Amino acid sequence: MNLFGVMETSGSAMRAERVRAEVVAANMANAENTRTESGGPYKRHHLVFAANQPNLNFGDSMHTVHLGSLDQDHVQPEGGVHIAGVFEDAGASLKRYDPGHPDAGPDGYVAYPDINPLTEMVDLMSASRAYGLNSSAVQAEKGMITSALDIARS
Amino acid sequence: MQVTTELGEHLARYLDLSVNEAKVTASNMANIDTPGYRTKGFDFGSEIAKAFDSFEDPRSHLVNMHEVDGLVSRPDGNNVSIDRESLHLAEAQLKFRTGIALLRLENQRVMDAIRADK
Numbered sequence: 344m345n346l347f348g349v350m351e352t353s354g355s356a357m358r359a360e361r362v363r364a365e366v367v368a369a370n371m372a373n374a375e376n377t378r379t380e381s382g383g384p385y386k387r388h389h390l391v392f393a394a395n396q397p398n399l400n401f402g403d404s405m406h407t408v409h410l411g412s413l414d415q416d417h418v419q420p421e422g423g424v425h426i427a428g429v430f431e432d433a434g435a436s437l438k439r440y441d442p443g444h445p446d447a448g449p450d451g452y453v454a455y456p457d458i459n460p461l462t463e464m465v466d467l468m469s470a471s472r473a474y475g476l477n478s479s480a481v482q483a484e485k486g487m488i489t490s491a492l493d494i495a496r497s
Numbered sequence: 498m499q500v501t502t503e504l505g506e507h508l509a510r511y512l513d514l515s516v517n518e519a520k521v522t523a524s525n526m527a528n529i530d531t532p533g534y535r536t537k538g539f540d541f542g543s544e545i546a547k548a549f550d551s552f553e554d555p556r557s558h559l560v561n562m563h564e565v566d567g568l569v570s571r572p573d574g575n576n577v578s579i580d581r582e583s584l585h586l587a588e589a590q591l592k593f594r595t596g597i598a599l600l601r602l603e604n605q606r607v608m609d610a611i612r613a614d615k
């Protein structure tokens with residue numbers, strides 16, 4: 344058991360929340376995007392989080408933790424969180440009547456992504472709050488490590 | 498000659514357990530948005546009593562983890578509460594600092610005894 348492992352756990356969450364904020368930003372940036380490589384309008388992206396395999400006894404957690412592994416995306420510290428995947432929304436796109444639009448169908452309707460700025464903002468706010476929560480946890484862990492260093496000093 | 502004291506050994510176990518508490522709390526915080534995640538925890542009082550009673554290496558001591566009940570679940574099945582976790586993290590931090598302070602005092606005491614002839 345070591346204190347740096349606690350930091351890795353919080354770090355994994357900060358990384359996951361940052362990716363979530365990026366996905367929200369991408370969704371909002373493409374809210375009016377009617378043209379994609381795969382054809383059709385942009386589809387809203389969903390991010391799914393999954394808990395890392397928990398190690399309930401803590402005894403053999405020492406080997407999973409090593410310094411400098413925070414910047415490697417594939418590392419999954421036990422007890423932390425990872426991104427299970429980014430999925431496209433399966434729902435139908437929004438139809439708006441605009442016959443003059445270059446992407447309008449034969450019926451004069453243009454397919455727009457079904458993106459609601461309100462849900463995106465709520466998601467962004469929640470991601471930012473969770474990021475802040477985990478960063479304050481890192482702050483607390485730093486305080487603990489600093490105080491542990493005081494043992495040697497006298 | 499023995500320079501480690503009984504209080505020092507006890508404090509080591511106490512510190513170990515408070516780090517475990519911080520770890521569990523950080524893990525709960527990390528999974529605040531994971532669908533279906535259930536808050537985990539352990540009983541500090543009974544675990545510390547168990548750790549004090551055992552003679553084995555404190556690092557091999559297994560903490561009896563369980564899912565915390567009595568929390569409100571959100572529609573996605575997640576029941577992590579920010580308030581509870583923040584409180585527990587602050588608590589673990591204070592416990593750790595208390596342990597460190599006591600350990601420093603204890604080490605100082607041993608050092609004083611070593612330097613008693615000067």
